[in-house]
Amino acid sequence: MDPETRFRALFAMAYAPLCRYARHRGLTGPDAEDLVAQTLEIAWRRLDDVPEAQTLPWLYAVAHNLWRNQARRDRRRRELLARFQAAPAAAREDPAAGEPGVLRAALASLSRSDQEVLRLVAWDGLAPADLAVVLGCSPVAARSRLHRARGRLAARLGIDPGPQRHAPAGHKQGGSLDSLEVL
């Protein structure tokens, strides 16, 4: 299969999931389009490196790094603006009141790493084996990180974490989300 044919198939498969990935991270409009386009452009440039078996997790990993870099820049800008105290910006209200809002608020209170693990599984539909590709760690470590994040989410919600609170003993924390080189 020539590269362009393969990439067209990849694009058709990955475009919608990547759009949803961006939406799940609060990106809309040109910001979301930029993230999707940059991710797919990297895939096109590095097509030989894209694993055929786990294409989508590989793309998520690329998108995550791009998104994280953008978020870091945005954060610096917010920190600058936070020094402007004349009139604090109106607090953003979660448009989804009720239980979804509570869950999202609890999710947002976790560390960025925990948030990403839970979003990848609950919102982006990744299985633990695929999660490991995105996180750059072993499947066992990925499952451990998921369980720990899930336990912390339950704690934020004040509910019984249940049996899944206990991560498999002896497993080290997986690799950092930052560990995957994008380019």
Added chain:
Amino acid sequence: MTPLDDDLLTSLQAARPDPGYQPSADSPVATAMLARILQTGHDPASRGTRRRLLPAGLAGAITAPGHASPRRRQPRPATRRTAPRRIWVPVVAAAAAVVAGAGVLTLAPGGSQLAASRPGAQQDAGPIAPVYHDATLTAAVVLDKAAAAAARQKDTSGKYFFTESEWVSALLPATVGPEIYRMGPHLRRMWFGNGVDGSLVMAAGGGQHNIGPSSNSGLTWAQLRALPTAQAPLLAIVARLAMGLNPKYPNSRAFSEFEIIGQLLFESPISPAVQAALYQVAAGLAGIKVTDTTDLVGRPAVEVYMEPGPNDPPALGHALYFSPVTFQLLGEATINAANVSCPVLGSSAILATGFVSSDTQLPAGTPTKLEPAYYSNSAPGCPTLVQVPARIVTPRQLGMWLLAQRRERH
């Protein structure tokens, strides 16, 4: 057990944002994206690190001539009406830097409550007579007159603040070559909303492109409307914002403050009283100068500008343009501080402003058809200017086009 056998994760799944969102790879947006990506070429040999691809950061990518020592600036020829200018377009600048490592020239836009009427681009009006020769008309006096003009305006408000402007912008993508790349002239309309809404429409490439909301200063509507009218607290706010503008130059004070003032003025729903106060604060800054010029669409203008000093970021200066008659703000420019006899690097010309009630409404008198004005792109003895095709409008398009230029070059 799969993760979503878990009740908590299942509930979290149900709480995902916008569950009905169904993007399609067959949509026009996706089809255009695919075409743009395929145009860049499949080049495994070009793989490398981002550091290799983008050898310098945003600031480091600027390869404009070095810092020029402060000196008296000669008035530019009055026929320089066609000189290249630029406006600061935040989304273009940011994305271009991200995607292509382009060093993006910064801005000093300005805004005012001009009548919502299009002056029209003068195609070739011939030499324009100097607008003043009065030695008493110093930069501070011009800004005082601008403050007085602003203070005479009536304070109004609305749901959206509309601005139509013509702009050109300059980029110095170090990864491509030594040339300065020029975007525009384009027309843009911006509806800055009281809240998170609003839209920015660029007219280029034969169509209009909605490229999302924008705010030059980064402040919210409420923050802009709450700016104090007393000079001391306003200067304190300007100074705080300026501190973060050029972090590599912590001692850059007045120069950065002048740039911040331009950002606060441009496409901004601030009250006339705050406008007046900002002009008065600017009048007190050390290093402001004045000359006469014409703006991007050929209007005679008094230019108040500031060149970088030893403690400021080199290469670029900032200017505000005022009507020599009414002293209302006409626009802004980024000047080439290394060679002030060269055309300015970018500029904007404000064509219409006003409060409206929706993000599609135009103030009365605003023409509905957008047509860029005429302008020239080069000047003898000055940096080569490479025109970015008119079809390049969005940050993504710009970044990919610059990458393609780099590949062709190398």
